[in-house]
Amino acid sequence: MAKDQNNKSVDQHQMQYTSGITRRDSLKLMMALAASTLLPAALAGCDSAPVSKTDAGTGAAKASTEHWPELKLAPVTATGYGKDPNLILPPESPWPLTLTQDQLSLVAVLSDILVPREGSVPSASEVHVPAVVDEWVSAPYERQQQDRLTILSALAWIDDEAQMRFGKTFVALDKTHKKAIMDDIAYDRAETPPQFKRIATAFSRFRALVLAAFFCTPEGIKDIGYIGNVPIGGDYPGPTKEAYEHLDKILADLGLTEYAYPIQA
Known part of the structure; x- marks a missing residue:
């Protein structure tokens, strides 16, 4: 769920996500994620697919039609840390963050669907998972850039699908409508309709990124009972x-x- 600057849960319709975390801390979490074994290898790049068809009577695309956003992403050209980083005067931010405010809010909502608050265990957005996702897809390294197209295409698809079905962005949908879309794309099973196969694969990558980011945080580590060296x-x-x-x-x-x-x- 979206958060205000004090990191409290707020209505998604009233406020957009604000991370409330410094670049230093989000970079630490991103580097921990990159070094962990929680996140599997990146998916292959997205191939082109047929665009959605529209209903002649209403002009609105049906939920059952196949569509895929054809994103033309500008390359990330930042140099990153390199193999011999400057430890005397390190840069304040080694690369610019690239997710828009709307994309961050969508990531926050999706993350909290995947990892909601349960009792004293915080939700994904409460431990700044969207900020880590932003760092990940903005980083100039090969592995992260492979994920960039996959994740951004998935976000665009989800918003497109929400508009086609319900005439609103995904963040603005009620819980029932959100669940209807999530149920179709959550997993790539044998019974998954062909038009949802591609987004199910991309969403699987997003889910893996969110879960791995969550369990790299102190709260996530505590939740699984990991003690480490004592x-x-x-x-x-x-x-x-x-x-x-x-x-x-x-x-x-x-x-x-x-x-x-x-x-x-």
Whole structure:
């Protein structure tokens, strides 16, 4: 859901998304995302597809017709950090952010559909996932630029579909109408109609990006119960007996029993 500058949930119809996060922090999260294993490899670039057809009587495109936005995106030409970044006087922002306000608001709404607030666990937009998505698609690196066309095309498709079905942008739709579109594109299953196959694939990439960004935040890490490295007082206990036995079995299966370590009493 969209947020005001104090990061409180507000009605999507009344206010546009404002991240409330500094470039320094959004870059940290983006770099953590880039280094993580949570996000799979990028999808292949988008191919051209037939544009939507319109109803002769109403002039409005039907939801069942195939359409795909043909975006002509200007290349991102920023140099980025490079292999030997300037650590003495680092640039305030290594590249300009490229998502428009409307795109950011759409990303916020979609992100909160994917990761809504649940009890004390914040929603995706509350932990600045849209700002991380903006950093990701604006970065000048090959992996991010492969995602740029996919993500921006998906955003354009979703707004186009909302206009075709309901005469409004996706952000302005009520929950029932949002759900109707999301149900059609959420997953690429065997029963997914052909006209939704392409957007389902692109939306899958968007979903992976949102989820990976969320679980790279401190709140997301806490939600999955990840503890990480913690200090241990006194002597290090080493692996458990069960861990040793498991390793011994694997080594035995490989014919490498001679390399097994004796279990300390």
